[in-house]
Amino acid sequence: MMDKNSTSLLNLLTAGILAITAQSFLLIPHRQEALLKSLPISTIIALAAFLLIASYLSFSTIFYNRSNRWRQVTSLLSILAIGILAILYARASLFTRFLDIPTYAPILQWKFALSIIFLLTTGLGIYAFFRRSASLNKSLVSLIVLPWLGWTLIFAYSASLPILIPTIFISITPLISGLLPFKKLTLPRNDIFGHRVLPTLSLIHTLILTLFYLLLNTNISPSAYHELVFIFSISLMAFIAYGVITLHIIIHDLTTGSSTSQNETKLDSRFSKFIELLLGDTRNLLTEEAQWQAKKIQRLSKKLKEEKRNAERFALIDKLRKQLEDQLDEPVAAQLVVNTLQHTFNAGLVAILTYDAEQQDLVVLASAGKMRSSIPTGYRQKISEGALGRAARSRKTQVIHDTRLDNDYFDLQGLTILSEVVVPLLHYGHLRGVLTIGNQKTNALSAADITLLETVAKELVNAWEQTGHNQRLTTLIQGSVSLSTSLEPQAAIQEIAILAKETLQARFVFATLLDQDGAFTRVSHAGDAPNLLHYLSRDLTNNRLLQTALHTSKPLRIRDIHKHKNSPSIVLDQNTLRNLLIVPHLF
Known part of the structure; x- marks a missing residue:
């Protein structure tokens, strides 16, 4: 199944071939003699009109995001138009008698070289397809279109339109495939103005094409030409007036919210009914447009409020941070x-x-x-x-x-x-x-x-x-001053325990002085943990935890005392005491 870009590119190719062919049938039929030979003039006009309508519809699928049913009908008409062209080409033997008819005479002397180029580029295309490399595909596109460009240049000299029109579009389409932003060309369904641009321009083009055909194919007097142009001018003016009235009514309804007043006259009522008939479903489209715009405004307002709220939050955090820095x-x-x-x-x-x-x-x-x-x-x-x-x-x-x-x-x-x-x-x-x-x-x-x-x-x-x-730093400095003046060891060790508890924000601190034999000479603590105090107060022979600490020159940190190998018998007073820090001081 083709993606949206490929489908749009195919519709563009189809619309171009059908539109140029239809105009050539009406304006330069002698260049399409191979296809139109022995056809009555009424049939040629009918064929041109059908091909032109099919081209407009195929072209519109690029711009309008309509229902699947509408797309299916449009595709069916495009296929039917291409089928009619195929019948005309087969009727002129352009498919079957490739080398026997005069139409292909300019190509005969180049047939061998073009055949080789076609075969080579086809092989490259197959290779790129199986490799599935995007960069390789881009580089090979210019090579694949080379034989088609050569074909176009050869037939451009003889101006053979049955061959020239398809080859021109086949040559150009791959080159512009990456240049047209098809996603940006598609209009939303509720876009009132955009949905009127292509129909309006298509109708103007049809009127001008009709005038040109009548001027070229009608044997009338010079004065009649003036009358014909006058009639065309009046028709074009009426169409422009209709477009202006439609546009102004839409703008009025968008700005005021209503198109008529309650005190309108009988004449105004009749005119509004006539305008309603001309505008068709404009009011429904207008309602959809207004709703879409209202939802968009609501989304933008909500986003704006949220951005404003975020700015206020950042300002609040910044203000608090500055105040808390004091x-x-x-x-x-x-x-x-x-x-x-x-x-x-x-x-x-x-x-x-x-x-x-x-x-x-x-x-x-x-x-x-x-x-x-x-x-x-x-x-x-x-x-x-x-x-x-x-x-x-x-x-x-x-x-x-x-x-x-x-x-x-x-x-x-x-x-x-x-x-x-x-x-x-x-x-x-x-x-x-x-x-x-x-x-x-x-x-x-x-x-x-x-x-x-x-x-x-x-x-x-x-x-x-x-x-x-x-x-804590201030407390530590003040405590160090107090310790330096203390002469009593027990008071000093008690001051150290209190100072360590406050500085480190500890739950419990145990401090002790040991003599050379490892006996406790002074013991002090800060905090309430009787079980832990009882364990730490045992002499070194029964205290493997302190023995381990004294044999290290660095502080010993125990993240979970329950899991430490040297303290299996400790019963903690609180779970908050599971983390220990033992700092030995050797002198």
Whole structure:
């Protein structure tokens, strides 16, 4: 089955052959004597008219995207017209007596050379077909048309149209196959103006062709020629007036939405009925055009609103990023974020809750919105409960379009939230808290809004980490000053444990001093982990974990203590203590 470009190219070839042949039958019949010999003038006119109509229809299939039935009828008429031409060629013996009739006399002295060229190019075409190479096909096109161009030049000298017309189009068509943008030539079905261009030009061409035929084939007086031209001029003027009236009515209906008023006169009513008869289905086409334009405007408006919304989102993120760069404390940065989000989305409640790992709770840090007063001061919620807990446990954003349908969701007293989005605040997979935004209507936030919330959450966590880093650095510097002035070993080791816990944000820190024999001389800790403390406080002979650390010159990191070969008997107080870092200091 041929693709659309190949079909359009074939229709163009057919339309060209039929149109030029029809005009030659009417205007220069002596050049088509081989085909028209002994045919009556009425038959010649009828043949020319039929070929001309078939050419117009075949040409229109390139421009108009109509129904399959219409295309089938058009193809049938084109095949019938080509069949009639084939009968005329067979009647003139142009197929059977190739070398015996005068029409082919100019080619006889070139027959051997042309035969060789035809055979070679045919072989090349077969080779290119089986290779199926696009680049090879393009390079061979110019070679394949060479014999046809030679054939055309030979018959151009004798002006033998029965041979010249087909060969000209067969020669040119392959060369222009890649030049015409057929996809851009096809008009949409609801294009009112475009669908009238080809019929209008075809009718004008037919009128001019009719005038030329009458002038060339009618034996009348010179004055009668003037009258004939006058009649043609009046007919052409009437047709132009019809086109102008049609165009103006269409433009008027497009700009005003109606073509008649309610208070029109009887004469206006009759005229509008006459115009309705002339215009046919223009009103239906006009309605389709208006609907198509309205849908296009809606799509563009929707796209424009979305682009504007995206620009606002980028501006919001950039503004927040600049404000958070001021090294604000965690509560201040959180309050800044919730205030900005509440103003942007007009949400009923926006809140940020931090994660208390020791208590496994989410604690309110900042909130905004008209329902913020419904949240108790210092409100805590277990991460095993509700939509907030689900987001904290799964480390994934939770989108609830209708909270009434969510089994985990529960409202606080005084809160009426119908849709909610909960975004976990993560830093390298570690939970820092959650950001929640609730609304009093369902499906309040779009996918783009959720992406914005996730981006804001990342910016807030980054700001917290940067602020925390600077604070820990300050604490470390102050602690080093305190250690340098301390003379009591136990106080120093206790200060080291506290300082390490704050600086590294650790859950538990164990610090010890060992003598040369490996016995503990000073022990201190920070944090609550009795089981881990009991294991680490054992002497080195029973503590393979510390033995391993002391035999290395670099810090020992254990990602999961349960899986470490030297600590099979440890019972942890919490799962958050599974990751250990042991730093030996030898002196």
